[in-house]
Amino acid sequence: MTFELTILGCSSAMPVHGRFMSSQVLNVNEKLLLIDCGEGTQIRLSEYKISKNKIETILISHLHGDHIFGLPGLIGSMNLVGRKKPLDIFGPLGLEYYLKTVFEISESYLGFEINFHTVEHNKYTKILEDKNMKVYSLPLEHRIPTVGYKIVEQDRLRNINPEMIERFDLNYQQIQAAKRGDDIELDNGNIIKNHEITLEPKKSRSFAYCSDTKYNEGIVPYVEGVDLLYHETTYLKNLQSKAQERFHSTTHDAANIAKKAGVGKLIIGHYSSRYKDLDLLLSETREIFDNTELALDGKKISVKC
Ligand SMILES: [Zn+2]
Incomplete structure (x- = not known):
């Protein structure tokens, strides 16, 4: 049974150094969740041979452009290839208005239904449950309302x-x-x-996504013990004050959250465009949390049964 994350984009703000903006797909037993949708997401989906119409659910963390500018194009293409299956989109207040405005002024008429679900940004709550998984939103601390997500596989059979x-x-x-x-x-x-x-059944596998946020220990209980934690590392540790000012995290911030939460593996991403080479981001994070991997466009990370 699959539990696999594919990174589609890991850059902050703009596409640079071969990296697109934030987006990833989580495959939970062949159910696909798209998490954030920066510009170019649909290009990455086709490059990595992931069928866009297999995506049933989209989770959006916040309304900054590097996380949502890929949505209208992706949804338009889903429509062009004849999608009929409804699409569920979760995100903070304003997402529905944004998409409806784009579709209205561009006179785009969709042949399938979109179910919008507004996620409250300031509390931890279960937003979705089906036979494969439970999805929770968790509060992050960014310049505008922002949520993280935790996806937990359903309890496994004995x-x-x-x-x-x-x-x-x-x-x-x-x-x-x-x-x-x-x-x-x-x-x-x-x-x-x-x-x-x-x-005894095997433990349910889990993944949490925290982007974008400044260092916030308040999230530790929500991500405690997850197998995979994606935590943004926009900056190296020498830019700590800039990170705080811009409501972002450094390598050490992400590593400290991973360590305090006792996660299995940390994946870092959402890199500032100033870093062409990511080696230092990785080695700095590993100073505190050794089992860390870089997010890179196209990388797949599986959690085994
Ligand atoms: Zn961002």
Whole structure:
């Protein structure tokens, strides 16, 4: 079962050094979520052979251009290739107005429905749940209302001990019931307790996205223990005061959040255009949190079962 992040863009503000602006796709058991949509997102989707019409949900962190200027073009192209499936878009207040205005003045008429969901930017809340995943929004601290997102795979089923299938001659229905945690009644009327034939399920996998934000320890409880944390690192640590002033984070800020939250892996991105070479951003972050990777356009990061 897949749980894989693909980076489509990792630059802040403008496209430079072969990096497009913020956007990524999370594949949770073949359900695709697009997270932020900077200009050029649809170009990256086709370069990386990700079908735009497989995207059912879009999560937008805030309304700065480097996170939303790709939306009208992407949605227009979805329409041109005959999309009929509805699209759910989550984001802070104003997103619906922005898109409706663009479509209205450009006389774009869509052949599919968009369901807009306004996300409150100042609280942690579950915004979506389906059979694959739960999605939470979390408050970030940026110059305009901004939210992060956490996506958690649904609780996984218990694993059946293969020896027990043979020993008790379990049929398909009994195996499925045992995986759900039920005790099993055998044909002879004997009851077998669930824990005798099953093993603990694997932990649900999780990913959290925090861009853009200044250093804010308030988010630590919300991202605690996630397998993957994407946290922006717009600047190196020597620009700490600039980061604070601009409501962005440095390498050490991101690493400290990852460390305090005890995450599995940290992915850094949203780099300032001043950095062509990213090696120093990576090594500085690793001074505090070793299991760090750079976001780079086209990079895929999987969490194994
Ligand atoms: Zn940004």
